[in-house]
Amino acid sequence: MKNREIAELLYETADIMEFQQIEWKPRAYRRAAQNIENLGEDIEKVYERKEKKGLTEIPGIGEAIADHIAEYLETGKVKKFEDLKGKAPSGTTELMEIRGLGAKKTKRLADELKIKTVSDLKAAVNAHRIRRLEGFGERSEENIARALRNYEKSHSRMALGKALPLAEEIIFVLKTSLKTSLKTELGSKTPKIDLSKLIYTGSLRRLKETIGDIDILAEAEGEQVGKVMDAFVSLPAVGQVVSKGNTRSSVILKEGPEVDLRVVPPESYGAALQYFTGSKEHNIELRNIAQREGYKLSEYGLYEKASGKHVAGKSEEEVYRKLGLEYIVPELRENRGEIKAAIKKTLPKLIDAGDLRGDFHLHTDYSEGRASLETMVKKAETIGYEYIAVTDHSRSQRIAHGMEIDTLKAQWDEIEKLSKRFRMKILRGSEVEILKDGSLDYPDEVLKKLDIVVGAVHSGFSSTEREMTGRIVTALENRHLDILAHPSGKLLGKREAYAADFGTVFETAAANGKVMEINSQPSRLDLNDELILRAKEYGLKFCISTDSHSVSDLASMRYGLGQARRGWLEKEDVVNTYPYSRLKEVFKKLRD
Structure with a gap:
């Protein structure tokens, strides 16, 4: 499908337009790109079936953008976009991918410091030239340096x-x-x-x-x-x-x-699959076991050391069994105790996709979501969920169109109407901002009427460890908060986890019966496997949520599930595997 290809082209064009100070068009191009990403069918087939008319039926795509898409599908390029690229300094769009460098800052850096590429930016940071620019300063330069390191890290791995x-x-x-x-x-x-x-x-x-x-x-x-x-x-x-x-x-x-x-060949397939799956540390330990048992293990198979006879290798299960181990699923192969557990036959029975009954983190067009409440509910029901929580942003998140109390109550009315039409339980929730002092963004009289309160930090990421830990701990001690969303605040390749004492965070959460979210958004995957393993030591429960902003985002559940499995979680550890009748015991505010 060319959906992703075309969406990326439109995003890049929007960046160049913004750099060239073309005011309203970048927003339109980004909206079109988002809708193409979430289309759910091959845009080439849409064009083949209905030509340009079919393209204009996609929300956010008018005549002009439809012409550009048609041109790209026909020729593999868009002349107008090529002309725009030609007028922009080489490397402009790459620079604007670095967090904190929007179009205005990128243009200033290009005009005043002749910074046109990532290499130029790195050299300027190292020479401390950016801090000398009016309006930047030492703190801005340090932030750019940190964002640059994250950018380089993310572009070396996918x-x-x-x-x-x-x-x-x-x-x-x-x-x-x-x-x-x-x-x-x-x-x-x-x-x-x-x-x-x-x-x-x-x-x-x-x-x-x-x-x-x-x-x-x-x-x-x-x-x-x-x-x-x-x-x-x-x-x-x-x-x-x-x-x-x-x-x-x-x-x-x-x-x-x-x-x-x-x-x-078939006789080596299982051994090769095991070997190339890794991890390196896991494989070293397996080879050590093989040697102790009188075998030699390689990507070609398991052989008797003395005779050279091939004794296993057609399947992974055969290799593990011959070495006296239970089969170890790929997600556990990190040499973190899985081999000892496999020898003792005590490996966990990991959570599976079929165990999940619902999703506790969904956004709609009441805040920054791109689909209506009814559309999101319909899709969730087709997945087969027993329940979902609608959790649009609270009022202080203005950039995300956070909801004032009147709007929140209007959403409750719609949820009540939809609940009569759908078999699935639709829970009244909110992603409530944890404010700087640790208080929650809605008053208690509103919070107590919500079925689920998902608390989140979206600001103050440069706070000290003491400040951030105190902020989160205060929120966790609030009796109305149920779930801590994306607990470390990281964005893969863009923002590191904020400084916080997660031992204290997990201890406080456990003492207050709070649930840790495993956020499935591909840009987050937060908590990751390492923090899940730490949190589990405190006896915490988890939920795997998608943080969906569109219908297509609901499919991202598999990424959070993968992190949960890497973190050794079983069905019992994850509360959105529970039937609704039991879920009410976890979130005591829930009512039929």
């Missing part, structure tokens, strides 16, 4: 939310290509390629927050290996073929990341 759909798309297209070619070539014969065993490996399979390259494994033998390699390097998404061999090929996609494909 966020899970981008890598996983990309890997799935590559594998889907590769499977489709192979199915077509094999059917043409072999007719009714059985091919020697098991397409069900085309799978991504590495840190992506372990569902880490960020990954480096995308690694894919396939099973094939004989002349079919070449067929797989030919199809792989010929994928439409490939921008450059780095290498092509009999067992491994590497390409760089047009979108940027490198993708490696390895092809192994």
Whole structure:
């Protein structure tokens, strides 16, 4: 699908327009990009079916933008956008991706310090030239330096939310290509390629927050290996073929990341899958066990050291079983005690997608969401949820169109009406700002009427550890707060976690019966696995929520689920696996 490609093109164009001080158009282009991202169907098919008229039926896309999209779909570029890029300094859009550098600051840096690239910016920071500019100063320079480090870190690794759909798309297209070619070539014969065993490996399979390259494994033998390699390097998404061999090929996609494909025979597939999934530390410990048991373990299989006989390798389960271990799921393979547990047969039964009954963090167009309350409810019910909480922003979050009390009460009226039409429980909630002194953004008489209060920090990220810890602890001691949302405040690649004593935070939360959120937004994944493991030691309960701002965001639940599994969580640890009757015991304000 070209949806992501076109959305990114519109976002980039909006940035350039903003830099060139074209006032109202950037907002329109960003709105169009958001709607294309959330379209839910292939924009190419929309265009094929209805041509330009179909494009204008997409919310936020008028005649002019529809013309540009049609031109891109027809020719692969948009002349107007190319002209705009030509007039903007090279590197402008890249600079504006750095947190805190909007169009105005980027333009000042370009005009006054001749900073046109990320390298220029890094040199200026190191030479302390930015602090000399009027209106910037030492603090601004330090903030830019921190944002620059985060930018460089994020661009050396890819966020899970981008890598996983990309890997799935590559594998889907590769499977489709192979199915077509094999059917043409072999007719009714059985091919020697098991397409069900085309799978991504590495840190992506372990569902880490960020990954480096995308690694894919396939099973094939004989002349079919070449067929797989030919199809792989010929994928439409490939921008450059780095290498092509009999067992491994590497390409760089047009979108940027490198993708490696390895092809192994059936007898080695399981061993290779285990080896290339990692982690390195997990694999070292497994090899140590193999040596103690008189075996040699590699990506080719498990062999008897004395005779060289191949004794396991067709499947991962076979390898673990032969070594005397329970099968260890990929998310646990970090050498954090999982091997000892597998030896003792005491591995946790991790939470699964089918265990989840609801979502406690949803935004609608009452605040900064992009869909109506009814639309969000309809989609949640089609997922099969038993309950959801509607949690639009509270009043102090003006940038997010936070709701005044009158608007909040109007939303309650709509929730009451919708509750009569849908079988699902629709809970009255709010993402309530935790103010600087730790108090909550609505008065007690409003908070006590909410079914669920999700408390969150959205400001003051540069506070000291003592200040931030005190702020959060005060909020956790408020009897009306139920859930602490995105508890560390980080944004992947853009903002580090704020300084806070999480031991004190978790201890206070446990003492007051509060729930820790695992925020599934791909840009957050907060709590991450390490903090989940720490929080679990305090006996805390968790919820996995999407923080959805659109219908399509509801599908991001899988990213938070991945972090929960990496954090060793079981069904009982996560309150939105409970039936509604039991949930009322957790959030005592809930009423039928």
